[in-house]
Amino acid sequence: RLFSSDRIVGIMDRLGLKEGEVIQHSMISKSIERAQKKVEENNFGIRKRLLEYDDVMNSQREVVYTRRRNALYGERLEVDLRNMLSDLCDNLIEQYQATGDFDGLQLEVLKLFAAELPFSEKEFLNEKAEGLADQLYTHLDDHYHRKNGYMLDNAMQVIGKINEDQGAKIENIVVPFTDGIKMIQITANMKKVMATSGKELVLELEKSITLAIIDDHWKEHLRELDDLRQSVQNAVFEQKDPLLIYKFESFKLFGEMLGNISKDVLSFLYKGHIEGSDPDHLKKAAPPRPKQEQKALKTSRDDIYADVNPRQFMEEGAENAAVAKAIPVKVEQKIGRNDPCFCGSGKKYKNCHGKEE
Secondary structure, three states: OOOOOHHHHHHHHHHOOOOOOOOOOHHHHHHHHHHHHHHHHHHHHHHHHHHHHHHHHHHHHHHHHHHHHHHHHOOOHHHHHHHHHHHHHHHHHHHHHHHOOHHHHHHHHHHHHOOOOOOOHHHHHHOOHHHHHHHHHHHHHHHHHHHHHHHHHHHHHHHHHHHHHHOOOOOEEEEEEEOOOOEEEEEEEHHHHHHOOOHHHHHHHHHHHHHHHHHHHHHHHHHHHHHHHHHHHHHHHHOOOHHHHHHHHHHHHHHHHHHHHHHHHHHHHHHOEEOOOOHHHOEEOOOOOOOOOHHHOOOOHHHHOOOOOHHHHHHHHHHHHHHHHHOOOOOOOOOOOOOEOOOOOOOEHHHOHHHHO
C-alpha cells in the first residue's frame, strides 16, 4: 500500500479477485518483493538513526559509570576527587581572571570551600592563570586535610569512649554529617574506624556523598537529553542535521553536569562536619530485621480467632449488646418557631430568642 506503484494497484482492481483467493503471478510477486525490500531499508535506516543517537549517550554513560564505580568500590576515588579539585580551580581562575573580578572569585571560593584565597588582588591581576590555579589547588588541598584532622580529633574522643564502654556489643556505627543545608548518615565499621584513627569515616563519607550526587545529576541529565532529542527534530525545517545539533548540545550539557557534580561533591566535603559532638549523635547501627516465617503470621479469619472460645465470644457479645441497648439516648426537646418562648416573656419563639437564629 505504501511502497508499491499505482500500476499494480490498478491491475489488482481490474482482476476482480475475491477475498482470500490465492494470487499467483510473477509480476505481483516481484512487486511484493520490491515493496518488502523498501520497507526493510526504511526500518534499517530508522534503527541506524536511533543507534547514532544512543552512541552519544553511551559515551557519556561510560564516563559517569566509571566515576560511579570508583566511588562504589573506593578505587581511584582519591584520584577522581583531586582531578575534580584541579579542574574546578582552573575553571574558577579562568572565569574570574577574564573579567578581573577578584572579589567575585574570593566570594565563590568562600562559598564553595569555606576558605580564603592564597594570593592578593595584585597577584591575581598580574600573574598567569596556570600559576594561580596551582597555588589555589595546593592551598585548598592543605585546607581539606587540616579540616578533616581537626574534625576527627574531636570525633575520635567520643567514638573512643563509646568503644571502651560498648565496643564488644557494637559492630557498626552511624555518624551524621552535614554541611549546614544537607545531611547524610554514614555507616562505618567500628573496628576499622578505630584501626585507622577515623580515616575510615572520611572514606565512607567521600564514597557516599559522591555516589548520591552523581546519581541525582545523572538522572536529571537523562531527562534533559530526552527533551533535547525531541526539540532538535525541528532543525529539519532549517535544513540542518538534527544529529549534529544533538551531539553539540549534549556535549555542552554533559560538561555542565560534570562541573556541577564537582562543585556539589567538593562543597559538601569541604564544609561537611559531624553534627553534634555528644554520644547521642553517634548511634549503633540497627541490625537487619530477621525474616519471619509465613506460618507464624495469622492471615485468615480462622487463624485470627483460633485461640478464642466461640461460646464465650458469643456470650460476651450478647452481654455487650444488652448493656448498649439498656443505655437510654437523650434527645433535647426542640422548640417550634410559633411556640411560646422558654424565657417566659409571652412572645412567640420566632419573635424573641428565635431572632438570633
